[in-house]
Amino acid sequence: MLRGRTLMEHPAGSPSHPVRDVVDYELLFDCVHCGLCLEACPTYKVTRAEMDSPRGRVYLMKALAEGRLALDDDAARHLDLCLGCRGCETACPSGVRYGRLIEDARAFVEKNYARRRADRLVRRLVGIVFPYPRRLRAMLAPLRLAERLRMRGLVTLALSGRPREWMELLPPLCKAPGPQTSTETAYAPAPGAPAVAVHHGCVTQVLADSENLNSERVLAAAGYRITKLRTTVCCGALDLHSGNLKRARQFARANVREIIRSGADAIVSAASGCSSAIAEYGELLKDDPEFAADARAVSAKLRELSSLVLERGAPRFREMRCTVTYHDACHLAHGLGVREAPRKLLKSIPGLRLIEMPESDMCCGSAGSYNLTEPAMARQLAQRKAERALATKARYVVLANPGCEFQIAAELRRRRSRAEVIHLADFLAMALER
Template sequence: MTSTAIPPTGADLCVHCGFCLQACPTYLALDDENDSPRGRIVLIKALAAGTLSASDDAVGTHLDQCLGCRACETACPSGVPYGQLLEDTRATIIAARPIPFTSKVILATFANPWLLAISMAGARLLRALGITRLLARAPGRLGLMMATLEATRRSVRGGSPAARARRGAQSASAQTGALAPQRARVAVLKGCVMEGLLAPVNRATERTLARNGFALCTTAGQQCCGALHAHAGDRETARRLARANIAAFEQSDAECIAVNSAGCGAAMKEYGHLLADDASWRDRAAAFGAKVRDVSELLAAAGPAPATGAPVNAAVDFPCHLVHGQRLSDPPARVLAAIGGLRAFELPDASACCGSAGLYSLTQPALSQRILAPKLAGIAASGAAVVTTGNPGCMMHIAAGLIRSGSNVQVRHPVELLDAAYEYDACQGEGQER
């Protein structure tokens, strides 16, 4: 048996203490040491040593069932960089254990701007025709996929004609940075799913940043961040996308890159690691990563400008790649604290993975739903009208689960709530003027 020559970087830090076990969703769901962080690290070391083969189905299954949620990293007292270890391993064993066909097609689509645009247009058409709503509670994968698309539906925002006109002006200002900004020049990552299916979240992000004094820079040539590819082991495509994004954002003259998708932000902050072996891109990648900020980091640092907003009970959930991948939980709380009417409270398992995890909800549907179930129960018990979380995958996965369970609870990004509160206040002020 030959060694897979996986760089054991970080694996040797594991002292087998087991502190990570109770943080691991797959260990809790499956009660199998091989599906725990500690167990998987043993498998990874055995692969590196050549005592296990990457073509061994059992080994592959245990690695495939890992969500990559990185909750084990936060729990680990020894500092095992588990997320990078997993990605390194998946990239190394890809020859012996190729990416499944369906995942390959999805990854190829996301890596090609034209295919991505066509597929997103098709998804929006299904949504506009009401097909996603009709089939959202169908059994099996079809129902799950339709519910996930239906979860991206946003009603056309209301308000008076004057409020809509003001919003339009504000949006236009956001495009040109014409609000006499006093803070940093910021370029916003459009993202693939965010711009394709959740464009109102991007527009809310732009308005909210402009409202808080940031100057928005336009950035042509952006592509998918490559996080899905890196997580799946397709590191070469992830690197190609990273280089394209670095080159695009370097043209923008931005001081910071604002990201409203926690998964993308975590991956982009780690471009330096992704391109560490590429001498001509290594330094640019590290410099780029240092400029990436979650939108909540920027807003929290800015204040943010207070709003009253409508009185709403909102349950707060944390995307894994925000709270574990980027170690950020305070900034979203500070964004929500700016909304006076909002009664925000954390779900009991706010930092636990929802089961979305990139392509995981498609590749491991049964386990993904099992991991989601306690989250849905917590939401139902909380009495919340809204759940707020800052990652498109989590937003869609949780909302799909709520739709399929017959719940009316909505899922919104924190910046959507702040943006809506600004608009609510503007409409209230307008009503008083009349």
């Protein structure tokens, strides 16, 4: 039986059954077309086109599933332009599982749509390099050298088009690790403290490893026992968002095996997209008889840094007289529902003043590899975010996702702003009493 389906939704002569396996068809009927999600959707805010809204995309998926619409350039474009930010899920009163729908729709597009060569190449490059830290390090080695020789600016100027946009997004590659990034923590775990493992991710361990190490440091300061994973492979989020469910499952299995082996009571990631992906392992591997139970167990262990820290009481912070604004990373706010804990922890730092920015939970355009594949829309959203963050005049823009950090920092650099974009873990580590 189809839930919530009415005759009015299927005028005479229109198909009302799926002829193609695009998404879980039943889920489409949760949408009652109320439109309450429209103003929460970043792409709709920019284009004002119904087909770039969640409601429009749900309609599009249904038309594709029922064979009333061909998967042509237009249809693929509207689906590609979705950030997968899940802002619509938060706004939806009807419980539409949009995140799940768009992941399946993306897999359908990847299987059935012939992309243009340039688009195919970009996506392929992202897919074969980014999930593998060694490959990413090798690809970035010449740039690291250029940076050491203080020639990165020149290299950037010599580029144009997409390579230049990509270059501008990259954070500094030769940051000297400050004392706060030391793995040697001075904190003894409290007796009987739960063991926490930090999943170091793929891109994060290459471009923002301080965020992993400082997550461990802050957790240790809160009294947790830190346990290291022997191996860390990509969490699979990049593949989930780009329709490669097969490889996402392979990565998920490897992570499930290692997390279970580690004996960790909780698992934390410095990247909100990775947290959200790990939280979905139970669903992703539910039909895998060998891994289903362990995947559910791992998903249940997934925790967010600040909530976990607050459970044991905030550690001792030194006074930091500064102003901070907080950007909600999509997968943290909309995926995991974490909004209050990071703010509460920040406000517990003596002297700190938190100034809220409008639309703090609207996507900045980073969205995994979206800013690499859809640079025009991503840039518009980065500009919107930068304007709102800068209007607060805060000294720091704090966030809990490296992708958002690179995206917003790049936009602030373009504006020659002195505001500093910093990951929550790095900020908290900086504030710890020594």
